[in-house]
Amino acid sequence: MLIFNTLTRRLEELKPRDGRRLKIFVCGPTVYDYIHIGNGRTFVFFDAAVKYLRYRGYSVFYLQNITDLDDKIINRAKETGTEPSVLARRFFEAYLTDMARVHADAVSYYAFATDFIREIANQVRRLLRMGVAYVAKDGVYFDVSTFKDYGKLSGQKLDQVMHMVRHEMSASKRNPEDFALWKFTDKHEEGWNYKWGRGRPGWHIEDTAITEEMLGKTYDIHGGGTDLIFPHHEGEIAIMRTLSGNKKMARYWIHSGMLNISNKKMAKSEGNMINLRDAAQKYGGNNLRLFFLSAGYRSELIFDESTVHEATQNLNKIQSLYDRLMQKDSFGLGRIDVPEYRNRIVTAIDKDFDFRSGIMTLLDFANRVNTEFNDLSEDACKECLHFLLEVDSFLCILNFSSGHDQYDRIIDAILEIREMLRKRKEFELSDKIRSMLSEAGVEIEDAGAKVTWRLRQ
Numbered sequence: 001m002l003i004f005n006t007l008t009r010r011l012e013e014l015k016p017r018d019g020r021r022l023k024i025f026v027c028g029p030t031v032y033d034y035i036h037i038g039n040g041r042t043f044v045f046f047d048a049a050v051k052y053l054r055y056r057g058y059s060v061f062y063l064q065n066i067t068d069l070d071d072k073i074i075n076r077a078k079e080t081g082t083e084p085s086v087l088a089r090r091f092f093e094a095y096l097t098d099m100a101r102v103h104a105d106a107v108s109y110y111a112f113a114t115d116f117i118r119e120i121a122n123q124v125r126r127l128l129r130m131g132v133a134y135v136a137k138d139g140v141y142f143d144v145s146t147f148k149d150y151g152k153l154s155g156q157k158l159d160q161v162m163h164m165v166r167h168e169m170s171a172s173k174r175n176p177e178d179f180a181l182w183k184f185t186d187k188h189e190e191g192w193n194y195k196w197g198r199g200r201p202g203w204h205i206e207d208t209a210i211t212e213e214m215l216g217k218t219y220d221i222h223g224g225g226t227d228l229i230f231p232h233h234e235g236e237i238a239i240m241r242t243l244s245g246n247k248k249m250a251r252y253w254i255h256s257g258m259l260n261i262s263n264k265k266m267a268k269s270e271g272n273m274i275n276l277r278d279a280a281q282k283y284g285g286n287n288l289r290l291f292f293l294s295a296g297y298r299s300e301l302i303f304d305e306s307t308v309h310e311a312t313q314n315l316n317k318i319q320s321l322y323d324r325l326m327q328k329d330s331f332g333l334g335r336i337d338v339p340e341y342r343n344r345i346v347t348a349i350d351k352d353f354d355f356r357s358g359i360m361t362l363l364d365f366a367n368r369v370n371t372e373f374n375d376l377s378e379d380a381c382k383e384c385l386h387f388l389l390e391v392d393s394f395l396c397i398l399n400f401s402s403g404h405d406q407y408d409r410i411i412d413a414i415l416e417i418r419e420m421l422r423k424r425k426e427f428e429l430s431d432k433i434r435s436m437l438s439e440a441g442v443e444i445e446d447a448g449a450k451v452t453w454r455l456r457q
């Protein structure tokens with residue numbers, strides 16, 4: 001398995017630290033609003049990547065942090081007259097529901113920042129003791145000049161970094177590039193009392209405290225979108241490597257490209273967002289997932305309806321092949337060279353998660369099976385079905401039934417009732433049905449007026 005490592009800017013052979021076990025950390029969302037399709041692209045990519053690694057026989061522990069306290073959460077809570085913790089919990093639940101819409105469920109553990117305050121404070125204490133952090137008027141800062149590799153991940157020299165952060169100069173910082181480890185708050189705001197002052201964590205230290213506690217001082221893979229390389233990931237490296245004295249924090253850094261709309265990054269600050277839940281409702285979660293995975297993960301992806309439409313057509317081809325194979329009841333003697341297609345797909349994706357080429361090969365496979373369809377033997381038919389399910393264990397784009405007619409009809413009946421409730425605008429009950437079915441392993445797909453479902457594998 002080859003991985004493009006942002007740190008070395010090279011394709012490198014994946015070598016886990018511990019046999020076939022991999023520890024992966026990916027920066028999760030700040031839960032103050034619904035996630036948009038840009039976030040969705042990043043999270044779907046890492047979901048498929050982790051599932052693919054599992055398919056290839058690695059045992060993956062996939063950790064994601066949840067930023068459940070920061071300025072944005074506090075401001076939004078004030079605007080809406082809620083407690084920050086209540087707001088964060090609400091949008092974390094919404095995040096999980098949205099992830100289920102695009103079948104992203106590979107995370108092993110969600111770590112909430114506020115559950116790690118002790119570990120964060122412990123890192124602040126050690127950094128102060130080492131003399132690389134200092135207490136200023138509005139918080140505790142990390143002195144970046146003490147870390148000689150600062151800028152290495154983003155390929156910048158310290159003077160370039162200073163140029164980029166100049167506008168962030170706070171009166172109380174020693175150097176413009178220094179970043180907050182701890183932000184002082186007054187007693188009316190959410191905060192924790194420590195001897196350096198009452199406050200709450202800065203951004204980068206949240207992740208290093210979580211990963212040090214759960215994955216250790218050095219682990220295998222750290223991921224996120226390219227927008228996080230600087231300053232977030234540089235900051236993490238500076239903190240963790242200073243604390244550990246190790247040459248590396250994560251051995252491989254994987255960054256996925258931005259999703260843009262009309263040549264601008266999709267971001268809340270740009271006001272050009274499309275919420276993932278609205279897009280999943282309009283285009284279908286499966287189609288959206290295939291759209292995200294159909295472009296090279298490191299390149300920018302432009303969101304436009306025609307590309308989503310193309311993904312939808314491709315998915316229709318794959319889905320209808322699956323449905324036809326399931327229903328086939330007369331057989332010939334024909335065979336398909338499934339191992340050859342498997343080999344082509346695995347070779348493609350083994351090279352830095354090239355799902356795009358893998359999907360093209362799957363479409364070739366669909367064409368081939370369709371051409372030979374009438375003549376296929378029963379065994380060949382089973383082998384093809386098995387292969388589609390195998391690939392779907394990481395692509396997660398197919399809708400499939402249980403194979404038991406009675407069971408399928410029960411689910412259809414429940415969904416009909418859900419539709420009636422939705423027409424009566426009884427959304428609380430209809431959402432309850434969705435979440436109960438999801439707990440039972442049935443994922444519902446709303447695509448416009450059409451509702452379909454699939455069983456989680």
Ligand code: AMP
Nearest residue numbers: 028029030038039042224225258259266
């Ligand atoms: P945030 O909640 O903004 O910290 O973002 C959560 C994740 O979504 C991070 O990994 C970001 O890199 C990623 N992200 C944010 N905006 C975009 C975008 N427009 N396209 C792709 N990924 C994004």
